[in-house]
Amino acid sequence: MTPRLLHLKQNVLEKNDRLANGLRLRFRQAGVLVLNLVSSPGTGKTALLESTLARMRARGLRVAALVGDLATENDARRLARSGAPVRQIVTDGICHLEAEMIETHLAASRWPLAELDFLFIENVGNLVCPSGYDLGEDLRVVLLSVTEGEDKPVKYPSLFNTADVAVLTKIDLAEAVDFDRAAAYANLQAVRPGLRVFETSAKTGQGLEAWLAFLLEARTQRLAETS
């Protein structure tokens, strides 16, 4: 990258950080726990979110989702089936979400944040671009499917390094793809020591209750911290 391009990119990131900090303050005041889901395309962000929204709604929790994609509104349509309010952010070729997009779409949605328990942000499928863009989230969740290869954390360190928690998806396929669990965990820990890992399958439901319990506990903790 040329020095001029680098300088401009730094300005963009600084502006994004300012907006993200403003969002984070609003989210905390409203008492909503915000998650930013990042992963490669096809890892299963939408499938995990579909199950999570449905299970949360079944428990009477108030949830909403913002879904980023380069093109198409497919994901929003899929997620809307859960009954939760969902809004698609079409980025028109930009390979990540930015705090400004979140601000704009929250304003347009008119969702009263204080009436939400959880807000999920599904980022654009990309293991590189989203790393530098804070969206004001409480937790950044990186997903990795067992079909992608155990080496992804060390090959895309910046994204895994900025994650607060990891979810291994499509765990029902582990055997079919000879998934090397030990290698995957070692690579995750090498890039982000102490990273908490959940194993899930949106297809069979495996691990979803533990994942849900973690989210509920995270919200309880956050509320205790800010009250």
Added chain:
Amino acid sequence: MTPRLLHLKQNVLEKNDRLANGLRLRFRQAGVLVLNLVSSPGTGKTALLESTLARMRARGLRVAALVGDLATENDARRLARSGAPVRQIVTDGICHLEAEMIETHLAASRWPLAELDFLFIENVGNLVCPSGYDLGEDLRVVLLSVTEGEDKPVKYPSLFNTADVAVLTKIDLAEAVDFDRAAAYANLQAVRPGLRVFETSAKTGQGLEAWLAFLLEARTQRLAETS
């Protein structure tokens, strides 16, 4: 993107196009067919390449590979097992390869291009960043695994739209993931009408001979055109 950033990006792309055209000329003069493999992380570019290099070498073809990654030299080590000359390009956080990197690494490799039949370039795993960067290749090959979801072509249209041929990978898992072949083909054709599609499994070997035959035929055609 701000107008200034957009303008700088256009300059970068124009410079890349000039270098790529120079590379293309050199490749044609040398009689080497050059392929640029692009896909999401974990789709199986390295696995396909491993099988392709081994099978080509078994037939006495002269092949080499340049392999791009943000970090690590894992892929080059894997591919070197085929016995083919392989060189890793570590991009240090940049999410695509650029013509200048190809030029630099070809110079450093000292490979006599005229003594190669095929040069494979494995791009950084990303469904967005590589789209705009011509590397002087003859064919851009986009890979899509059956585990990623049939909707990827319409969600990442720019990359699929610039591809000359598509390879569906991990076809041995099609049944386990309820792969919807008709939907995948419809989406590929919607984004890139007439796109030729190969179905392969590096694990079982399925489809690899047809893929190889296509590559050999493409080289024969190219040589006929330029002679």
